[in-house]
Amino acid sequence: MPVVNPMDLSGRHVLVTGASSGIGRATAVLLSRLGARVTLTGRDADRLQQTVEIMAGDGHRAAPFDLGAIDEIPAWLRDCAQVGGPLSGLAHCAGVQVSKPIRNADAAFMSDMFRINIASGLALARAFRQRGSAVEGAGIVFVASASAFVGQAGNVVYCATKGAVVSAARALAVELARDRIRVNCVCPALVDTEMADRFRSTMSEAQFEEYLQHYPMGIGRPEDVANAIAFLIADTARWMTGTSLLLDGGLLAG
Numbered sequence: 001m002p003v004v005n006p007m008d009l010s011g012r013h014v015l016v017t018g019a020s021s022g023i024g025r026a027t028a029v030l031l032s033r034l035g036a037r038v039t040l041t042g043r044d045a046d047r048l049q050q051t052v053e054i055m056a057g058d059g060h061r062a063a064p065f066d067l068g069a070i071d072e073i074p075a076w077l078r079d080c081a082q083v084g085g086p087l088s089g090l091a092h093c094a095g096v097q098v099s100k101p102i103r104n105a106d107a108a109f110m111s112d113m114f115r116i117n118i119a120s121g122l123a124l125a126r127a128f129r130q131r132g133s134a135v136e137g138a139g140i141v142f143v144a145s146a147s148a149f150v151g152q153a154g155n156v157v158y159c160a161t162k163g164a165v166v167s168a169a170r171a172l173a174v175e176l177a178r179d180r181i182r183v184n185c186v187c188p189a190l191v192d193t194e195m196a197d198r199f200r201s202t203m204s205e206a207q208f209e210e211y212l213q214h215y216p217m218g219i220g221r222p223e224d225v226a227n228a229i230a231f232l233i234a235d236t237a238r239w240m241t242g243t244s245l246l247l248d249g250g251l252l253a254g
């Protein structure tokens with residue numbers, strides 16, 4: 001019997017948001033190595049092209065788009081599915097993290113954070129279930145955060161947005177099962193990306209060293225998250241929906 005690789009994505013079309021940087025870039029690269037044809041998005045066209053250049057195979061397409069334009073998402077995603085074919089997966093990696101104590105969190109700040117971190121994902125799910133956008137059994141993966149489960153002073157609004165992502169994935173899993181669409185999320189703790197660099201710059205060296213003590217296995221690499229996302233999109237997770245996969249180097253176990 002030939003060995004069948006359940007993570008083989010040959011011939012499948014996957015949309016990756018946040019593909020110009022960090023976790024999204026690592027995800028686009030891994031999915032391409034698994035055989036997928038990837039549509040990549042983010043706002044920065046040059047950085048999206050840099051990702052395309054390190055991907056395997058061909059047929060990939062950079063489609064720059066600002067996910068803050070919530071009401072434009074369904075038409076934009078329909079175009080992506082028309083150009084590249086119905087989607088087998090969506091890895092929604094785009095997100096923003098800005099540290100701010102609650103005393104300084106005004107309505108505009110809250111609205112911006114919720115718009116990118118949760119409303120964009122809901123609109124993408126709405127778009128994904130449109131007729132012709134996705135194939136049967138397709139998988140959506142949202143990148144939430146371990147911040148959904150652990151409180152952090154100065155990071156309240158971000159934590160709230162990521163808690164909302166976990167809840168949204170669970171409810172969408174139930175609602176979209178009738179469309180044969182699976183919805184899961186991954187919840188990484190600190191991963192070595194530009195976002196982590198910005199987070200780190202809000203602390204002194206001593207504070208950061210103290211923070212690292214909470215990570216028995218150290219902080220993560222973007223590829224650690226990409227592996228889990230690929231697993232949830234591929235046939236390996238054919239029977240998984242509504243799950244939140246914690247990726248935290250042991251942070252919450254301690």
Ligand SMILES: NC(=O)c1ccc[n+]([C@@H]2O[C@H](COP(=O)([O-])OP(=O)(O)OC[C@H]3O[C@@H](n4cnc5c(N)ncnc54)[C@H](OP(=O)(O)O)[C@@H]3O)[C@@H](O)[C@H]2O)c1
Binds near residue numbers: 188
């Ligand atoms: N790094 C961590 O420690 C960590 C931990 C837990 C969860 N996460 C989550 O993982 C995801 C990826 O984070 P990362 O560390 O890879 O961050 P990153 O390196 O800062 O990348 C963020 C990505 O989001 C995109 N993005 C931001 N605003 C956008 C908008 N309005 N429209 C379209 N794209 C937008 C950016 O693209 P453009 O700049 O090109 O628009 C970029 O590709 C985020 O959801 C984050 O909350 C990260």
